[in-house]
Amino acid sequence: MPDAPQARTHSDARPEDDSGRASAARSLRLLEPVLRAQGLGLGLAYAHDPAALPAGPGERELAAAMGPVRRRDFLAGRLAARRALAVPDSPATEILRDGRRPRFPVGHVGSISHSGGLAVALAAPATRCHAVGCDLELRELPLNTAHIVLGPDERTWPAGPQAARHLLAAFSAKEAAFKAFATLLPASRAPATLLAIGLRPVSGGFRARPRGGTGPVLDVQVRPAGPGVFSWAVAHDG
Structure with missing residues (x-):
């Protein structure tokens, strides 16, 4: 899903330690039953997760064109999305993009967000949901x-x-x-x-x-x- 770039004045700001990421991840995991009841799969990934690697040549090409911080967030977001799709009828494939929007596998909709070194994704079968949007913010915006x-x-x-x-x-x-x-x-x-x-x-x-x-x-x-x-x-x- 596309970002709203005009409001991303704080997006590169990150917590100075892991406590914000860890407590946010705990909060998100506690939401999993609520999300599941709405037909949504939840996926989480830390930016430094060793499994946050390109899933194929398409993701590798996209990541290669990014700076280090953006590449780290991109790969963590794709890993989170695959984890959100990890149900028996959802193949874990490359998640490329259409413009600024991630391209989820055919038959699924989803959304990815990342903040402070933590990526989160939601995904659902298109037969159940028309659209999904999510956003994680771990730092306040200037007034x-x-x-x-x-x-x-x-x-x-x-x-x-x-x-x-x-x-x-x-x-x-x-x-x-x-x-x-x-x-x-x-x-x-x-x-x-x-x-x-x-x-x-x-x-x-x-x-x-x-x-x-x-x-x-x-x-x-x-x-x-x-x-x-x-x-x-x-x-x-x-």
Whole structure:
């Protein structure tokens, strides 16, 4: 699923030790029954996992064109995706890409995210889900980035000590929705920026929809993940 590059001002920032990654991984594993009930497979991988290697010549070629940090995240993300697909009817093949979006095996949809040296992926059979989007954020965003994440109507939400946490949750929710909308909608109608997605708080997360016209509505669930948050959106078949 594509990133929303206009809001990635903090994406190369990483926790200074392993504690954030480890606690986030524990939080994500505790979510596995919830995700499974929604038809989603979960995969995790650390950036320095020895198994984070190209699965074939296509991944090897893509990785070779990347810098060291991006290559590490890319390979960890592909390993996480294969782990998310590790069910009897899901072959573990190369996961290449279409533009900025990972190309999951035929008959499956999925999403990959990585932050702070930890990669997470969700995957599901296309017969059960139309689209999936997920996002992991382990570091807070500077408050001065709010204008590229929140519309004027959204900046009236909590301020004070909770402002940074709210901004991170909204950013992560929009990233997850952005990825799901990119699968659900043709390129001409899919949101091109995070500001093109409107959020409304609901229990457990947000309700997201494209601004400026009709479009699908997605419920985005947001949960704590170690020092940060994890968000996911899924559009079920039927």
